[in-house]
Amino acid sequence: MDILYASLSSLFVVVVSCLVRFAFFQSKSDVNVKLPPGGRGWPVIGETIEFVTAGWKGHPEKFIVDRMTKFSRHVFRTSLMLEDAAVFCGPEGNKFLFSNENNLVKYWLPATVTKILPSTYLNVEKVKMIRYHFKPEVLRQYVSVMDMVVQKHFETGWEGKVQILAHKLTKNFTFQVACKIFFSIDEPEWVNNLSVPFERLAPGLFSIPINLPGTPLRRAINAGKFIRKELTTLVKQRKIDLADGKASPTQDILSLVLCDEYGKFMAESEVADLIMGLMIGGYDSTSSTCTFIVNYLAELPEIYEEVYKEQMEITKSKASTELLNWEDVSKMKYSWNVACEVLRLVPPTQGTFREAISDFTYNGYSIPKGWKLYWSTNSTHKNPEFFHEPQKFDPTRFNNNVPAPYTYVPFGGGSHLCPGKEFARIEILVFMHHLVRKFKLKKVIPNEQIVFDLIQPKLAKGLPIHICPHKP
Template sequence: MDTFNVSIFSLVVVLASCLLRFVFFKYSKSSAIHTNLPPGRRGWPLIGETIEFVTSGRKGHPEKFIIDRMNKFSHHVFRTSLMLENAAVFCGPAGNKFLFSNENKFVQYWLPASVKKIIPFSHQEAETLKMIRHHFKPEIIRQYVSLIDMVAKKHFETEWEGKDQIMTHKLTKKFTFFVACKTFFSIDDPEWVNNLSGPFEKLAPGLFSIPINLPGTPLRRAINAGNFIRKEVATIVKQRRVDLANGKASPTQDVLSLFLSDEHGKVMAETEVAAVMMGLMIGGYDSTSSTCTFIVNYLAELPEVYEGVYKEQTEIAKSKTSTELLDWDDVSKMKYSWNVACEVLRLIPPTQGTFREAISDFTYNGYSIPKGWKLYWSTNSTHKNPDFFSEPEKFDPSRFDSKALVPYTYVPFGGGCHLCPGKEFARLEILVFMYHLVRKFKLKKAIPNEHIIFDLLQPKLANGLPIHLYPHKP
């Protein structure tokens, strides 16, 4: 087995080196033309600074890569080499504003080749994104409050109650995936949900992996999983179109029906709709489950914060009968709970940042940015910057008490044309989760100082956050 692993590793190194040599040549040519590039360094001749970029997160300090280079080179923009690409990292609110405000003028959204192989998005991305935003507006998603409440109630009854200890991340993923299946497809068959959740688990490790498609690699496993998921979802899409045409399904019963009733959705192929739905599920499933996990972490760690959330949610529960479901007005009253969630999102954002690509040569802050360079914005250049958030490592929900934050400093959902379209849906899902959590249990961490790992796709706790549960007395 060791010999096999060494052989595979050697092959990966050889192939990656060939690719990187091309990248290095491309960079050298670019440097010869553009002499006023941002300050910085490329790192190692072949692998750049990708290893430092990734490992700083795995060591629990993703901000270190960004902050160290901001202090050494520039607080505005610095040069590096990431994901086999020449890159410039834009820092601070001004950098965020520039990238978010110049979509399709100087920059465009960019995803690594590995992501595109797993999720082949439609070529009509702008129109599709517009359609997604329309169907995730607050006035539309409010119809899902009672549905998510029912899913949450059943989830806690079957997965949490009667347990002395649970593995939090495992259960939050189960919760968010079930919510997605129910609200996106009107499916609550446990067997179907379980059959699809397995392949979804294989997607995340491949999304930002080394772009080598060989048997046994994370990319190959993710591609195979993606193909299976799209086939399953495309079958549902095909049947739903028939049911809508025959009046057996409502145009507003779930996200899929809303999509297929839209003018753009009506002409999309089943495989295209499946790819869109798959992308939405990845965003909602992984990101929201991660945030819910860290909410449990901080509520168990900080008794005063827990008591504030418990008091607020108890008052809401007192206004309802035992069988009455939550509604939009109830969610709107969860102001302190949302402040807590916002502080979690500041300290542990579901994504550390994303890439753009320069579509033309331009100048930023006096430096030349060549066409084709990849441009990265990072939550950590502002979220943990004491210039914008005093005592940035302190957990303080009062930061969001109707205080005006400096624009473009709080960006857990991104911004501009690619502001997360599921932001309001995630808010709803998180608050309903908190409502049931604190009303049922007090919490205690089984591992007091569990290590946090920051992957490119989502942060997680090293051991999945085991939590002791103490049910409230009737």
């Protein structure tokens, strides 16, 4: 019912906003230039509804593939999200957009994002700082911390249960990890107090910009204000604790940012928005991937058995109370192949937008300044030209053969390659280790529908799972 309500609400605001736009704007495209082939869809509405509903029906690749077949396998024109747009397809399109960041194109986010997170702009120095503090050599110190959080999560949320709702629990888990790694906080009351408003952020980020009571945008703006206030208080106190020697400069992400040469000059509210943005990315995308890992392990017993064997070898090599470390995670090669295959079939984001900084030509077609440019995982991830039998779940495709460049892009690419990629890898593998070591899994709804929206993929009923602990 929640998904149906959200879908109908999204459809309504799309139509209303398109009508508003039509009343005030007209296409700025020059009719004399050679634009990419394609169509703008319905008058006013464009093709946004087809784009969104393809995901609701569980086949987001259909929108892309149909137009690649009809118009061009390289680039086609459309109208999405109230904007003239060109969809860049295939590895060549991905390479072009990722390689021309801040040259011909720039990252584009809808106005709703800046309304919720006013300090979300990313300059060169801020991007460098984020990447530096998410390097593997920095993150390795957090493996044991994640292990403790994961064990506590399974003890309190899974053990003693016959059936669980995987989607809800994985969201709880990734939020708990984020609070511990970012702020060194694991008090249940504080975590729960912040998790509810965080749930309201993502639906507003990519909603239609109608800021009225009851709309996703208004709820997200109010949630953002509450979270910003809480985090700003935390930032102020951490600065005091660092100055007094009560906090360590390396104890968590917040300390690392505040002690960074660039971070020292950031306003407290800007630090709060930065941390909030990073948490949104890691919290939603990683929980989605963990949910679908549970889904496929429960669905494919032969895959589960291989993961179980690998993880039990690691368990046998350690004392019963010994925590996982970086070397243990490095041994989880098959498990990571499984995660990679999940990320190929169900990437946490279907693609993102860029904006043309100036007029340029691509593949013989003119791209006007200001057009929005969309790249999609679906033009390569499920393309048999790059992945044999693309609908088949086959982790062995990642054994020795590295996918061709720009064909496997679950984390994006270029200067906006997800900075939390390594963070997510560690978190996912530690989660998988304890999941299979503790439980056998069986799906309650064998053919539960996968629903894709602009935020993240979901299972229609939240993925109820029968769990059975392994016998001693």
